[in-house]
Structures are given as structure tokens and as C-alpha cells.
Amino acid sequence: MKKAKKGFLTPERKKKLRKLLMLKAAEDLKQQQMLKEQERQRYLQERILPLPENLDDMDTDELREVAQEFFEHIVELESGKYDLSYEVRQKDFEINELTIAVNDLRGKFVKPTLKKVSNTDNKFNKLTKKAAPTVDFRSNLKQVDTNKFAMEEEKAAEKVDWSK
Incomplete structure (x- = not known):
């Protein structure tokens, strides 16, 4: 019997092709980086003023x-x-x-990005708010006589009955 004909791209050929493509890409990348560096150096040489050589001898x-x-x-x-x-x-x-x-x-x-809100947290917060007893702080306060330091004339004016 004849052997079955294998496809053109066998796993070995695919591996070799991938390796060659990676080498070519790395070479292109190095060449681009070198060109960029040369362009940068050329631009810097144009822009930077050279220092005079004999600064020590100048007045x-x-x-x-x-x-x-x-x-x-x-x-x-x-x-x-x-x-x-x-x-x-x-x-x-x-x-x-x-x-x-x-x-x-x-x-x-453009839809704004919304924050995710957990429904269980909201329900838990509502339950804790309902469960917390309301405390009336005013009922626990000590009663203070407000007229303790009032002048005598003011006390007399308070005793006058204005209902007449």
C-alpha cells in the first residue's frame, strides 16, 4: 500500500517557519532601534551648542x-x-x-464606566439601619434651670400674668 500523503506544512516545517519569522522580526527590530538612535544622535548634534575648548584661558x-x-x-x-x-x-x-x-x-x-454595586451589601445596609434602635439623647439630659442667673427685674417680669 501507498503511504498517505502528508500536508505541506508538517509540524517540523511549521516550527522552522515560526523560528525564521521570529529571527527576521528580531533583526528588523534591532535595525529600527539603531536607525532611531542614529537619528537621535544627529538631531542632538544639530541642537547642542559646542563648548569652547579653551575655557580656562579666556578672560x-x-x-x-x-x-x-x-x-x-x-x-x-x-x-x-x-x-x-x-x-x-x-x-x-x-x-x-x-x-x-x-x-x-x-x-x-460614550457610555460612562459604571461601578459595580453589590445588591447584597445594599440589603445588608438597609437591615442594619432598620435594626439600629433610635436613641433620644434629649430625654437623658439633665434638666437645668435657665433662669438661675437672671436678674431680679426679669424674675418679676416673668411673674406678671399677661393673660389679663
Whole structure:
């Protein structure tokens, strides 16, 4: 009898193919990381001002000029950073407004995430509230004569019968 013909992708071939794909993916990832690092280094070389080599030999006026140049560069970079952060905030606001408009047009609204509430906890809380006896604290208070320190004229005025 003839042997049954096996499929093209046998388990061994699948394993080998998977291994080759993983190696290729790892190689591509390393290459992308290297390109990103090279781009980063190139960008930093453009942006960073080089330090003068003979700082020790410079007099105070030349040092002040170098410091002023660095200060101006820092101010320029900070203003650029502020401008970019402002643009990012504006774009985020625009994106938010547009997504709200799209949702309104579709008729689909973002449903807020609700907290799960246990029904048994609510029933237990209701039972404990009903079971707790109400305590009247006023009935246990000591009676105090409020007119104890009143002046004599006030006592006389109190004794006058106003029902007439």
C-alpha cells in the first residue's frame, strides 16, 4: 500500500517557519532601534551648542559672551518648547471636539464606566439601619434651670400674668 500523503506544512516545517519569522522580526527590530538612535544622535548634534575648548584661558569678557550665547540659546529652546506644548494642547482639544461631533452625528455616545454595586451589601445596609434602635439623647439630659442667673427685674417680669 501507498503511504498517505502528508500536508505541506508538517509540524517540523511549521516550527522552522515560526523560528525564521521570529529571527527576521528580531533583526528588523534591532535595525529600527539603531536607525532611531542614529537619528537621535544627529538631531542632538544639530541642537547642542559646542563648548569652547579653551575655557580656562579666556578672560571674563569672553566668558560672559559665551554665557550670554548659551543663555540666548536656552531662551530660544524654552520658547520653542512652550510653543510646541501649546500647539499640542490645541490639537488635543480639536481632536476631542471632532470626536464628540462624530459621535453626535453617528448617534453613538460614550457610555460612562459604571461601578459595580453589590445588591447584597445594599440589603445588608438597609437591615442594619432598620435594626439600629433610635436613641433620644434629649430625654437623658439633665434638666437645668435657665433662669438661675437672671436678674431680679426679669424674675418679676416673668411673674406678671399677661393673660389679663
